[in-house]
Amino acid sequence: MTIVPVSLGERSYEVRIEAGLLDRAGAALAPYASGRPFLVISDEHVARAQWPRLKASLDAAGLSAELVTLPAGESTKSWQHLEALTDRMIAHGIERRDHVIALGGGVIGDLVGFAASIVKRGCNFIQIPTTLLSQVDSSVGGKTAINSRAGKNLLGAFHQPALVLIDPDTLDTLAPREVRAGYAEVIKYGLIDDAAFFEWCEANGSRLMAGEAEARAHAIARSVAAKAAIVAEDERETSGRRALLNLGHTFGHALEAETGFSERLLHGEGVAAGMALAFGYSVRRGECPADDAARVVAHLRTVGLPASLAEAGVTASGARLVEHMLHDKKMAGGTLPFLLARGIGQTYLAKDVDLADVAAYLDGA
Numbered sequence: 001m002t003i004v005p006v007s008l009g010e011r012s013y014e015v016r017i018e019a020g021l022l023d024r025a026g027a028a029l030a031p032y033a034s035g036r037p038f039l040v041i042s043d044e045h046v047a048r049a050q051w052p053r054l055k056a057s058l059d060a061a062g063l064s065a066e067l068v069t070l071p072a073g074e075s076t077k078s079w080q081h082l083e084a085l086t087d088r089m090i091a092h093g094i095e096r097r098d099h100v101i102a103l104g105g106g107v108i109g110d111l112v113g114f115a116a117s118i119v120k121r122g123c124n125f126i127q128i129p130t131t132l133l134s135q136v137d138s139s140v141g142g143k144t145a146i147n148s149r150a151g152k153n154l155l156g157a158f159h160q161p162a163l164v165l166i167d168p169d170t171l172d173t174l175a176p177r178e179v180r181a182g183y184a185e186v187i188k189y190g191l192i193d194d195a196a197f198f199e200w201c202e203a204n205g206s207r208l209m210a211g212e213a214e215a216r217a218h219a220i221a222r223s224v225a226a227k228a229a230i231v232a233e234d235e236r237e238t239s240g241r242r243a244l245l246n247l248g249h250t251f252g253h254a255l256e257a258e259t260g261f262s263e264r265l266l267h268g269e270g271v272a273a274g275m276a277l278a279f280g281y282s283v284r285r286g287e288c289p290a291d292d293a294a295r296v297v298a299h300l301r302t303v304g305l306p307a308s309l310a311e312a313g314v315t316a317s318g319a320r321l322v323e324h325m326l327h328d329k330k331m332a333g334g335t336l337p338f339l340l341a342r343g344i345g346q347t348y349l350a351k352d353v354d355l356a357d358v359a360a361y362l363d364g365a
């Protein structure tokens with residue numbers, strides 16, 4: 001088993017990563033049991049595939065649990081489901097010292113984490129992420145949220161989990177397109193500040209996509225370690241360090257908005273094309289070697305991720321895409337933080353980006 005510590009003083013916790021871990025989760029969860037059964041929150045798809053494994057391991061450890069099943073999909077991150085879930089938690093008698101369990105992808109993790117942050121002014125929660133995207137990104141670091149009518153993730157809180165259990169075997173039942181989209185966030189860690197890891201991705205990304213256990217476990221562990229280091233330095237995204245995790249997200253947000261935040265372009269696919277555009281724009285500014293941008297595009301294409309506007313299915317003008325960016329919650333002080341690159345593994349926060357120039361670049365991209 002790989003154990004990655006997330007060092008946050010009294011909010012510190014472990015991320016445990018091991019193939020087959022879900023079948024042994026009961027033993028890992030035993031120290032967190034109270035007198036009440038665990039409340040496990042999942043969605044219909046994940047519950048069908050993974051709940052029997054978790055339930056069997058809880059039974060084997062002599063622990064009881066009640067399952068709450070919510071609809072699968074982004075629309076579950078809503079006031080309506082938050083209200084129903086918090087009502088259920090209160091009816092269950094949840095106390096602050098109790099731990100609720102999120103079994104699922106980013107939607108379930110974000111919703112359960114936010115519910116845990118407000119019930120009784122904050123109770124504990126444990127993440128058991130079952131998608132690659134949630135395993136390498138959203139389950140670690142304590143960002144929790146639901147969506148508002150005005151946009152995604154606009155209502156939320158920083159609330160760290162008490163434990164994260166990652167079983168890469170849960171990816172066996174995930175659609176290949178979802179695995180691929182999650183892999184964009186893996187590549188991101190190499191592009192941010194770890195050129196050697198990007199080289200590893202170039203050499204091993206296809207093995208990971210093919211489901212090879214060793215490649216999967218290595219990619220998840222290295223990604224989680226990278227995220228844990230950044231979160232430990234800048235938990236609430238105040239110093240600029242955690243903002244590096246948004247590489248590709250500002251361009252990607254515009255592409256997701258243009259495609260209606262729909263199945264047409266998954267979040268990870270938007271991030272993939274967004275990272276290619278961020279590197280392309282960095283080349284235009286004379287800051288990044290063209291060869292590095294070409295390597296990024298080539299690797300995204302090798303694994304079947306979109307690496308251009310056309311591949312993301314977007315034909316909008318640069319001006320329209322910039323307009324979408326201006327509605328991104330990452331706006332700060334009336335400006336947009338752009339993550340650009342001086343090369344692979346050399347991402348930085350650019351504060352002098354001219355939006356008219358970005359629009360002109362996108363028109364030619």
Ligand code: GLY
Nearest residue numbers: 137141143242245
């Ligand atoms: N997914 C970006 C972050 O956790 O900061």
